[in-house]
Amino acid sequence: MLALKGYLDAHTAPQFETAVGEELQAGHKRLVVDCSELDYISSAGLGVFMIYIDEARQAGGDIKIAAVQPKVYQVFDVLGFPALFDIQPTVEEAVARFGQQPGKD
Amino acid sequence: MKRAVSAAAAVAGLLSLWHWMPRHDAALGDSRVTVGRKEAIEIATRWAAQYGVEIRGWRFAVTSETDPALMRIRRASPASRVARVFTPIRIRVLAFDGRGDAVLVTMTADGRPLSFLDRRRNPTGLMRADAAETEFARLAGANAPEFVRTADNVRTLEGSRSAWEWLDPALNGVLARVVVITRNGRVVNSSVEFSAPREAADEARRSGWQRALLMALAPLAAAAIAVLAAWSLFSSLLRRTDPLGFAARFLWVPAIAIASMFLSGSYQNEALLRSFDEGLVGDTRLLLGLTVSLLVLLGIYLLLAASWASVPPSQMRLWAPAALLVRGCWKNRQAAGQIWVGMTAGVLIGAVPYWVAAAAGGPRVRFLEGAGGLMAPMPFLEPLEGLASAWEVYLVVIFLAPWTAGRIRRRWLRWLVLSGAGALVATLPRSPFPPGHLANLACGAAMTAGYLLTYLHAGLLGAWFAPLGMHAAVQGARLVHLPAASLEAAGWQMLALFFGFAAAALAASFLLPAADEDAAVSRMLEAAAAPPRSQREKLRAEFEVARRAQRDLLPSAPPAIAGFDVAAVCHPAREVGGDLYDCLPWPHGRWMLCVADVSGKGLGAALYMTMLKGMLASAAHHAPPLETLASRLNQAVAGAGRGRMFITLSVILLDPAKRRAEHLRAGHNPPLLWRARTGQCEFLRPRGIGLGLTAGPSFEANLETQPLALEPGDVVVMYSDGVTEDMNPEGELFGEERLARVVCRHAGEDAQRLADAIMEEARSFRATAELHDDWTLLVLRCRPAEAPAGGGVSGAAVQDEV
Numbered sequence: 001m002l003a004l005k006g007y008l009d010a011h012t013a014p015q016f017e018t019a020v021g022e023e024l025q026a027g028h029k030r031l032v033v034d035c036s037e038l039d040y041i042s043s044a045g046l047g048v049f050m051i052y053i054d055e056a057r058q059a060g061g062d063i064k065i066a067a068v069q070p071k072v073y074q075v076f077d078v079l080g081f082p083a084l085f086d087i088q089p090t091v092e093e094a095v096a097r098f099g100q101q102p103g104k105d
Numbered sequence: 106m107k108r109a110v111s112a113a114a115a116v117a118g119l120l121s122l123w124h125w126m127p128r129h130d131a132a133l134g135d136s137r138v139t140v141g142r143k144e145a146i147e148i149a150t151r152w153a154a155q156y157g158v159e160i161r162g163w164r165f166a167v168t169s170e171t172d173p174a175l176m177r178i179r180r181a182s183p184a185s186r187v188a189r190v191f192t193p194i195r196i197r198v199l200a201f202d203g204r205g206d207a208v209l210v211t212m213t214a215d216g217r218p219l220s221f222l223d224r225r226r227n228p229t230g231l232m233r234a235d236a237a238e239t240e241f242a243r244l245a246g247a248n249a250p251e252f253v254r255t256a257d258n259v260r261t262l263e264g265s266r267s268a269w270e271w272l273d274p275a276l277n278g279v280l281a282r283v284v285v286i287t288r289n290g291r292v293v294n295s296s297v298e299f300s301a302p303r304e305a306a307d308e309a310r311r312s313g314w315q316r317a318l319l320m321a322l323a324p325l326a327a328a329a330i331a332v333l334a335a336w337s338l339f340s341s342l343l344r345r346t347d348p349l350g351f352a353a354r355f356l357w358v359p360a361i362a363i364a365s366m367f368l369s370g371s372y373q374n375e376a377l378l379r380s381f382d383e384g385l386v387g388d389t390r391l392l393l394g395l396t397v398s399l400l401v402l403l404g405i406y407l408l409l410a411a412s413w414a415s416v417p418p419s420q421m422r423l424w425a426p427a428a429l430l431v432r433g434c435w436k437n438r439q440a441a442g443q444i445w446v447g448m449t450a451g452v453l454i455g456a457v458p459y460w461v462a463a464a465a466g467g468p469r470v471r472f473l474e475g476a477g478g479l480m481a482p483m484p485f486l487e488p489l490e491g492l493a494s495a496w497e498v499y500l501v502v503i504f505l506a507p508w509t510a511g512r513i514r515r516r517w518l519r520w521l522v523l524s525g526a527g528a529l530v531a532t533l534p535r536s537p538f539p540p541g542h543l544a545n546l547a548c549g550a551a552m553t554a555g556y557l558l559t560y561l562h563a564g565l566l567g568a569w570f571a572p573l574g575m576h577a578a579v580q581g582a583r584l585v586h587l588p589a590a591s592l593e594a595a596g597w598q599m600l601a602l603f604f605g606f607a608a609a610a611l612a613a614s615f616l617l618p619a620a621d622e623d624a625a626v627s628r629m630l631e632a633a634a635a636p637p638r639s640q641r642e643k644l645r646a647e648f649e650v651a652r653r654a655q656r657d658l659l660p661s662a663p664p665a666i667a668g669f670d671v672a673a674v675c676h677p678a679r680e681v682g683g684d685l686y687d688c689l690p691w692p693h694g695r696w697m698l699c700v701a702d703v704s705g706k707g708l709g710a711a712l713y714m715t716m717l718k719g720m721l722a723s724a725a726h727h728a729p730p731l732e733t734l735a736s737r738l739n740q741a742v743a744g745a746g747r748g749r750m751f752i753t754l755s756v757i758l759l760d761p762a763k764r765r766a767e768h769l770r771a772g773h774n775p776p777l778l779w780r781a782r783t784g785q786c787e788f789l790r791p792r793g794i795g796l797g798l799t800a801g802p803s804f805e806a807n808l809e810t811q812p813l814a815l816e817p818g819d820v821v822v823m824y825s826d827g828v829t830e831d832m833n834p835e836g837e838l839f840g841e842e843r844l845a846r847v848v849c850r851h852a853g854e855d856a857q858r859l860a861d862a863i864m865e866e867a868r869s870f871r872a873t874a875e876l877h878d879d880w881t882l883l884v885l886r887c888r889p890a891e892a893p894a895g896g897g898v899s900g901a902a903v904q905d906e907v
Contacts, residue, residue: 050749079798
């Protein structure tokens, strides 16, 4: 479980990238990103999701996005992210989704 | 935590001072200073009255000084009676009336007369036949029988000279001499002098070369560090000018200290007496003082600038609160905390000479002694001098410590160098022990170590204010122990001032909000990493070339399409941008209009934008279906960007003859469509993922082409997110609704005017805020049937390709 807070832009994206990288390295391939306190995301932040999604899915896990604020969801939606990522309204539902699809992408 | 530790240190320091000072301080020793400024003036006035000279109401300057001959006698033979009778500290009271008359009265530290000098042009006063003898009796006091008369009213230029000498039989060559000069039965000049010729020679022989060496090393070391600082500063000025700015802004701290010296009258005090010694009366030498002060400030300025330029990244956090403070960030808890730690640490450092004296068991501490400021009108301001005179701190701790931090790896070696430098340089301003004494070195090294510790924990401000704490504590403690009422009062005032200031700093360190240190540190890092000026010019020139090249890639003018108006605007946020718009002719009379946005800004984004433009241009030749084109673009971007970069794209393939278009949206902001018939705006949101996000089949699976049938008057506005995410100074976003409103308002006008209106609205919305993302707009308007075929078209006329 990773929680994002505040602004995810070119300054803060490297921190997020390192965090996800560390989780995957440690073998935690089922990640839920809690975006309830995320106010803004830029292309740099979006890029971080893109970097690791293939790795996570190939290892049999996934990166799910949960509890996105409406403004931020707009950004995801315009870009077409919902077709690529599993975006759930709450963290619990995202976690539940892992249970529903064992081993499935 | 640090604040508590330093508070404990201050308490320890004060207790030490209280305990050890009476025993080891020279001023408190057997100097018996019982006279302060007020008392001295009163005594002088009383004596002058005895001579018949009325000086009440005149202006006064009072200083205290040490008689070097008597000091030598004391050191050489403390048992000598002469040494015990007459104290080495003298107080001089100069009275002048501003019209050229002056009288100088000198007394011992406990108020006994030492000399009287009458420099009035028309002397009046009591005349007595035995003026000389009376005067001698007064000066010699109870020891008169010891003296032997050696001169009896000898005629000299000044007047009649009489002299008495006291030869101490116990020690050869030590003598006290009373000289009285009278004119017309009035005392014109009387004094008690001391000389110890043999002792002086002996002492010089005894410690000769050691003392000379040490005394020479100190200024040499200081000069070496100063030269190093100057060289370091000038070489850094080739790359950056921020050191000068910081030093100039910090300079007000020592400037205030120097100003207080003038405002408190202590400089004028000293200057009056020195100029009197040279024969001038009432000359405060203000000009000289100001010149010297300016030179001192210049020296501090250069040292500060050199130090700032040498700060390594590991120590930048220590300088950040000062950097913020001088930029006007008063609400700075960190700075207040550093000042508190510095001042309290300074108290403990002030106790060091007394520990050394106790350990050495010998010499007395002459620390900060003889400061004329004690006799100045406002002595409690004297500690402020510590903010401008601690040269050993400026040279060794504030400059040399950061400079060596980057260059000497081994920590123990660094501390050795710094302590050694400090040991030498610390003797410069005023050495605590007699010059040349080895205890000076120990003291200097220990105090430098103390200042260094303070610097490493409390930064520049801590190290700068530590001398202030030291002065206040030492002087205050000393004065409080003196029997003179006015001096004791001054001592308490000094301590109160110190405690008040320190307490204010402590309170501020809790109550004020924390300032943004990280921002300051990153500014410092940026400035430190700045490339040399010549390189910066080269970079700027290259960016200029790139900007022009990119501008040339964009269409020079919107195309003329039969039956349609087109207008386009593209403003990059930086010199080069990542946005693109294009209008390419396709086979069969069609036109492809698109707006694209590369993720990111600047040079990287611009390069990918160029790649996209190339691919779009080549597509124009074989005119594939839009979805195929998008798919190919997606593969190319995914391959080139490898997940770190994506491009959003919105394409309209227009068939002007049929007034029909196909719209494909790859993750881009939904274009705005204004229908002339309904007067309503709608956003076109066909499904589509951004290019480069996934190389797999989900891209094609989630892509759709939207057919559009355009009617006369309809307007399509394509834009990049720089338009809707434009921010005003209050942080609000421009947003889609505002864009829709502007379009609805101006949709009846031609495309160029509509584009201008949107730009104007954006500009007034943005106000003083900066453009923070590339701003791109493409307006396509289907000309209404009534408008004449050739009217309202802007841009060059380009024939449609058939």
